[in-house]
Amino acid sequence: MAKPVVIVVGADKGGVGKTTVSRTLLDYFNANNVPTRAFDTESPRGTLKRFHPDITEIVDMTTTADQMKIFDTLNTVSPSVTVIDVRAGLMSPALASLRDIGFLDAARSGQITFSVFHILGPSIASLDEIAETANFMQGAKYFLVKNFINNTSFFEWDQSTYNSYFHRIKDATDLTIPKLNEMAFEQVEVASVPFLKFVANKGTSDEAANYSFVLRGYVRHWLANVWSEYDRIKLTDLVGASKAVTRSGEK
Amino acid sequence: MSFTPVYIVCSPRPLVGKTMVARLLSEFLLLKNGTVTSFDINLKEPSLLDYLPRLTETAEIDDTYGKMQLMDRLIIDDGEAKVIDLGFHVFDEFFKMCEEIGFIKEAARRHVAPVVLFVADTDRLSMRSHELLRRQIPRSTLITIDNEHILRGELRPEMSAGRMLHIAALPSFLRTYIDRQTFSFTDYLRQERDSSTELHQWIRRNYLSFRELELSLILQNS
Numbered sequence: 001m002a003k004p005v006v007i008v009v010g011a012d013k014g015g016v017g018k019t020t021v022s023r024t025l026l027d028y029f030n031a032n033n034v035p036t037r038a039f040d041t042e043s044p045r046g047t048l049k050r051f052h053p054d055i056t057e058i059v060d061m062t063t064t065a066d067q068m069k070i071f072d073t074l075n076t077v078s079p080s081v082t083v084i085d086v087r088a089g090l091m092s093p094a095l096a097s098l099r100d101i102g103f104l105d106a107a108r109s110g111q112i113t114f115s116v117f118h119i120l121g122p123s124i125a126s127l128d129e130i131a132e133t134a135n136f137m138q139g140a141k142y143f144l145v146k147n148f149i150n151n152t153s154f155f156e157w158d159q160s161t162y163n164s165y166f167h168r169i170k171d172a173t174d175l176t177i178p179k180l181n182e183m184a185f186e187q188v189e190v191a192s193v194p195f196l197k198f199v200a201n202k203g204t205s206d207e208a209a210n211y212s213f214v215l216r217g218y219v220r221h222w223l224a225n226v227w228s229e230y231d232r233i234k235l236t237d238l239v240g241a242s243k244a245v246t247r248s249g250e251k
Numbered sequence: 252m253s254f255t256p257v258y259i260v261c262s263p264r265p266l267v268g269k270t271m272v273a274r275l276l277s278e279f280l281l282l283k284n285g286t287v288t289s290f291d292i293n294l295k296e297p298s299l300l301d302y303l304p305r306l307t308e309t310a311e312i313d314d315t316y317g318k319m320q321l322m323d324r325l326i327i328d329d330g331e332a333k334v335i336d337l338g339f340h341v342f343d344e345f346f347k348m349c350e351e352i353g354f355i356k357e358a359a360r361r362h363v364a365p366v367v368l369f370v371a372d373t374d375r376l377s378m379r380s381h382e383l384l385r386r387q388i389p390r391s392t393l394i395t396i397d398n399e400h401i402l403r404g405e406l407r408p409e410m411s412a413g414r415m416l417h418i419a420a421l422p423s424f425l426r427t428y429i430d431r432q433t434f435s436f437t438d439y440l441r442q443e444r445d446s447s448t449e450l451h452q453w454i455r456r457n458y459l460s461f462r463e464l465e466l467s468l469i470l471q472n473s
Contacts, residue, residue, distance in 0.1 A: 183315040214315070214322045217352020 004074040005113040005239045006103075010086030010094065012129050016121035017147040019047045020185075021177060022085040024226045025117070026052050027196045029081055031227075032236050036081040039070055041090060048085045050192050061086065061094050071103060074112065081239050091118075091129070095136040108139030113238065115141040117175070122152030127165040134169045141238065142172045148179040173233055178225050184218040187211060195223050254362040254472045255328045256465070261337040261345070262370040263380040265296055268398045269370050271429075272418070273336035274302050275454075276368075278436045279461045280332045281306065288331055290321060292345070293338035301432050312341055318348055326354070328362045342380060350387055364472055366464070368416070370396045373404050381410050390414070391471055394464065400426070416460050425450050 009022045022038065026048075029036040036055060040046030043060040059066035061084075074082065086094050095116075098104050107114035118133050120126050130144065144166060146154050155161045166174060188198045191211065199220045203209040230236075260273040270293060277299070280287040289307040291299040300307045311317040325333060337345055349355065358365050367388050369381055384393055390413050397406065399420035405411075421429070428434065428450070436454045443451055 181315055183319075212319045212323050213326045213357065214319045214348075214352050217322075217354070217357070218315075220353060221351045 002080045002240050003111070003113050005081045005115070006074065006107075007081065007083045007115045007117060008086055008091075008094065009083065009117040009119065010091035011119040011121070011126065012089055012091045012132075013121055013123070013126045014088030015149070016119045016126060017149050017177065018088070018119045019085055020180075021117060021119055021145055021147060022048050022083055023051050023195060024177070024223065025083055025230075026055070027194050027223065028227055028230050028235065029083075029239070030194070030196060034081055034236065034239055035078060036083060037077065038083045038085065040085050041094075042085070042087045046085075051194055061090060061097070067097065067101065071101065092132055095133065099136060104136060104139060113141075113240070114139065115143065115238065117143045117145050119145045119147050120154075121147065121149060122154055127155075130165055130169060130172075134172070137169070137171070142169065143175050143233065144169070144172050145175045145177055147177040150179065175229050175233065177229070178222060180222045181215070181218040184215040184222070187215045188219060195219055199223065254364045254468075255330055255332065256468060257325050257333045257335070257358070257363060257365045258368055259335045259337055259345075259365060260368045260370065261335075261342055262372065263339050263342040263376050264370075264372050264374065265339045267370045267372055267401045268396075268418070269293065269339075270296065270299050270302070270336055272368060272370060272396060272398070273299050273334050275436055275457050276461055277303055277306055277334045279458045280334065282437045282458075283462070284332060286331050287334060288324075289334040289336065291336050292321070292341055293336045295338055295340055298338070299334075299336040302434075310335075312345055312348065322348070322352065322354065325365075326357060326361060326363055346383065346387060355388065362472075364392070364468055366392050366394060366468065368394050368396055370398055370401070371406055371410055372401055373406065378407060378410070385409070385413070392468075416464065418457060418460075419453060421450070421453055425453075 007025065009018050009025065011018055026036060026038055038048060038052060038056040039059045040048040040056050041059055041061045042048070043058050046056065046058040049056040049058055059069055061067060070082065070084065103112070106112050116133065116137065118130065134142065188195060191198055191203070191209065193202065193204055198211060199216055201209050201211055201216060258276055260269050260276065262269055273289065277287050277289045287306060289299055289303060290310045291307050292310050292312060293299065294309065300309055310321040312321060355365060367384060369384060371377060371381065381395070394414045394416050395410055396416050396418060398418045439450065440454055445451065
């Protein structure tokens, strides 16, 4: 049986695009035929669940019952990949809980593949989280996701500041999520469908939709860029899946 | 016709005759098909709207909303030919957007046939822009316009290697005559009884070039 894979997507700071990145991950695994389930910790009303209702469950990660729901089922349910969208402010407590229940030890000993997508916004407050999160990252794949929610440069113009954040953690891998056109983003919000369905001009129940060709084009272009980053870090290898020959989003 | 042509008349340079080509083409398509929709994205120069106000809609691509208004119409296979007079100031933005949204591929899927009519010049910017288009647009649908009013020297071989459409120069008094906003090429053909006049022949020659271009498109898409 394949090793269970847990991907935590989070940040302590709000508004940095955690759910957006989670959605691109779910679309990526879907396009690569990797069975995936997701947990949305934005209890009681989850944004991720609105876009991926069939595979997403809303949980309150601070309760033991819901922690059991996620982690006690890792070896018993069929999707081998579990994506957890951790709401703002809960990243550090969630990682501390994972340490306390012995999950991080299990990851370190190789029983579980554990990855953290730490979503970073263009602010010092956001970057300051890196050092704190890094303390939990032994045995985990740690991805620093630079999410370009605006036209920021993530302090690349100031090399000492940039290096102090991005080159301090030895085993962390940088990922870049480019900025999506605002109107395109809003149109997908209104449609409440996964990015892939939007690109394919489909509604929530796979019915034909009538989204703007221009906005679909922007989303397709953006999604292709995001996925090329996932290809670069060999995400399908990480989850132990063989890559699909043709992905639906790239047809 | 089993496809909808979209003619994009463009150049990265001002005052090279884009609007004149767009006028000629719009009037030709109106004469031949009885209908045409022209878009003026050239509001910073003397533009199509001034000459063909009944056929022309204005469009802007400075923001996403404007892009949607234009491109969501261009991608529709409604059988009605469309002509775009693309201003020099939006040349880069327009083709960057086309690349990003996958316009050429999606158009092919939907039986829409974009044809880029690039009004050539010998300056470095035109060279670079033509090179960009050669990478982005299939060679069969990238037409280089050799406008004798503008081009005095030989074109670089890279530019003239593909398909060309020649527009002969007119004497300056006829140029001034056709530049009047009330002038119509088709009306002139209809009203001028003497078909041997230089202007009559010039218009007919250009209409013939457009007809040949359209025929080659039909063959290509059949």
